[in-house]
Amino acid sequence: MPELRKDPVLGRWVIISTERGRRPSDFKPEERSSTGGFCPLCEGNEDKTPPEVLAFRNNGTPPNTQGWSLRVVPNKFPALRIEGDLNREGDGVYDKMTGIGAHEVVIETPLHHETLATLPLEAVENVLRAYRERIVDLRRDRRFQYVLVFKNHGQAAGASLEHSHSQIIALPIVPKRVKEEIEGAKNYFNYKDRCVFCDIISQELNQRKRIIAENSGFVSVAPFASNFPFESWVLPKTYHPNFGFMEPFA
Amino acid sequence: MPELRKDPVLGRWVIISTERGRRPSDFKPEERSSTGGFCPLCEGNEDKTPPEVLAFRNNGTPPNTQGWSLRVVPNKFPALRIEGDLNREGDGVYDKMTGIGAHEVVIETPLHHETLATLPLEAVENVLRAYRERIVDLRRDRRFQYVLVFKNHGQAAGASLEHSHSQIIALPIVPKRVKEEIEGAKNYFNYKDRCVFCDIISQELNQRKRIIAENSGFVSVAPFASNFPFESWVLPKTYHPNFGFMEPFA
The missing domain is CATH 3.30.428.10 (HIT-like)
Structure with a gap:
């Protein structure tokens, strides 16, 4: 067991x-x-x-x-x-x-x-x-x-x-890593009254320095503080707290 | 740079x-x-x-x-x-x-x-x-x-x-990992008024289930919650907060 x-x-x-x-x-x-x-x-x-x-x-x-x-x-x-x-x-x-x-x-x-x-x-x-x-x-x-x-x-x-x-x-x-992500996003929200992921998306779309791909629903970026080569994030442009709640995107 | x-x-x-x-x-x-x-x-x-x-x-x-x-x-x-x-x-x-x-x-x-x-x-x-x-x-x-x-x-x-x-x-x-270790040891001390590493050493020496090697100065154990196969810790038996402060051990 x-x-x-x-x-x-x-x-x-x-x-x-x-x-x-x-x-x-x-x-x-x-x-x-x-x-x-x-x-x-x-x-x-x-x-x-x-x-x-x-x-x-x-x-x-x-x-x-x-x-x-x-x-x-x-x-x-x-x-x-x-x-x-x-x-x-x-x-x-x-x-x-x-x-x-x-x-x-x-x-x-x-x-x-x-x-x-x-x-x-x-x-x-x-x-x-x-x-x-x-x-x-x-x-x-x-x-x-x-x-x-x-x-x-x-x-x-x-x-x-x-x-x-x-x-x-x-x-x-x-998992501890996920708890820390939630905690980090909470701390950011407590300080700024804004979602950290929304701020990241808005800055990336503005600067256009790290965008890998984009369509009307999603944006993929090379993160600012990558942990490994070729790390990439796929972020929904509209606020979505959970992948399980998402509807198929046409 | x-x-x-x-x-x-x-x-x-x-x-x-x-x-x-x-x-x-x-x-x-x-x-x-x-x-x-x-x-x-x-x-x-x-x-x-x-x-x-x-x-x-x-x-x-x-x-x-x-x-x-x-x-x-x-x-x-x-x-x-x-x-x-x-x-x-x-x-x-x-x-x-x-x-x-x-x-x-x-x-x-x-x-x-x-x-x-x-x-x-x-x-x-x-x-x-x-x-x-x-x-x-x-x-x-x-x-x-x-x-x-x-x-x-x-x-x-x-x-x-x-x-x-x-x-x-x-x-x-x-590094974040080290900060977390310090924070974890502090939390333990605040709750128990004891050093978490001293408690680990004392339990391992008592149970003798995970000891790899031991001499009068050090004990090496396979940690209870190993992260990878063959992970091993070497712990000084007398309290030492920093490797840089240690004296050569005879």
């Missing part, structure tokens, strides 16, 4: 999940190319994943069979377990809780060699739509405090399977 | 240093072995580095010649510049300051193929002694708020040169 442990100095929660060391990998150590073996995420191998929790399918095809353009399935080697109660416990100076949460895999395409960059536009839209639908659904579980969507592209980024996919994790805590 | 930029939401300072992209590398992309070319850190190549700021040398050998067991030199491709004044400036919602600081390289051995793990004990002691001497010296510069020592071992960790070395950076700000 995975466990959440709190750093007694920093107050940050860490997932301790020993089982995940046993998950399969497409990538051999010391080698950067794929092994080209069996892929559980490919069309036709639906019985090799846990049953789907969401899928976009051709009309009439039954769940967990061929005929899908996108599937969301529970991760077979989850960092956190969906079953069980959230128990909190102390051990002297240390605090821990049971590793309750959801860990899902968004299989973005039935085809092994496609990537987000090569998919047609409507397939990319479906990926974003799947994120939103799963976030809205997972928010209903009262044990969860935060839903995180992430994508590791390639072995160097930590991906263990080559087939294009992203991951969704629902957590029983709010 | 490098620049420090503040993330307007998180309040974290980031070093923006475009010049460092031009530094040399022993490692070609797509290749994990060394290129075996010329090494500026090897004995005999003292004129290929900036003049040493500290060295442990055989009696009578002049600075910047052969005959040393350890040298500390300024980094030829520094992330921060030592020359200049610390200027702070705003640009609308953004804050920045000049990238003033020190960036030094500790060349741990004259021999190219030695590592910290293969060096004799007294050479390792000298590395720690060099860290302390440089920290004490850099603290005298009133522009600096924090001195950071780090070591990247191997290409995967970010090392660009194979020859065993570590780096010292003096910063005009206290």
Whole structure:
């Protein structure tokens, strides 16, 4: 059973999940190319994943069979377990809780060699739509405090399977980094009576020095204080506190 | 000129240093072995580095010649510049300051193929002694708020040169992570009237579940809430607020 442990100095929660060391990998150590073996995420191998929790399918095809353009399935080697109660416990100076949460895999395409960059536009839209639908659904579980969507592209980024996919994790805590973002935005608002993200968007649109792309709904910028090369932010131009509340944008 | 930029939401300072992209590398992309070319850190190549700021040398050998067991030199491709004044400036919602600081390289051995793990004990002691001497010296510069020592071992960790070395950076700000550690320790002390690190040491010595090594002066533990595999902490058993103030331990 995975466990959440709190750093007694920093107050940050860490997932301790020993089982995940046993998950399969497409990538051999010391080698950067794929092994080209069996892929559980490919069309036709639906019985090799846990049953789907969401899928976009051709009309009439039954769940967990061929005929899908996108599937969301529970991760077979989850960092956190969906079953069980959230128990909190102390051990002297240390605090821990049971590793309750959801860990899902968004299989973005039935085809092994496609990537987000090569998919047609409507397939990319479906990926974003799947994120939103799963976030809205997972928010209903009262044990969860935060839903995180992430994508590791390639072995160097930590991906263990080559087939294009992203991951969704629902957590029983709010990550420290997110708390700090909320806190920072609150402090800014308390001082200025303005939203910090609205101020950033307005300055970037004005200066036009760091804009990567823009349309009527969104602007993408290279942040002023980037943490890594090619970091980019996508910001909605109209005020939106939560991705799960957004309507599809035409 | 490098620049420090503040993330307007998180309040974290980031070093923006475009010049460092031009530094040399022993490692070609797509290749994990060394290129075996010329090494500026090897004995005999003292004129290929900036003049040493500290060295442990055989009696009578002049600075910047052969005959040393350890040298500390300024980094030829520094992330921060030592020359200049610390200027702070705003640009609308953004804050920045000049990238003033020190960036030094500790060349741990004259021999190219030695590592910290293969060096004799007294050479390792000298590395720690060099860290302390440089920290004490850099603290005298009133522009600096924090001195950071780090070591990247191997290409995967970010090392660009194979020859065993570590780096010292003096910063005009206290990193957010360190501020949070100080803040966390303060909060704990305010609530418990006890030092959180003393409590951790006492519980670990009692439980003996996570101790890696121990002698009369220090204890090394695998932290309760590790952030990465094989993370380990080395803690002095007697209360010490600053590594720079420590006396050599016999």
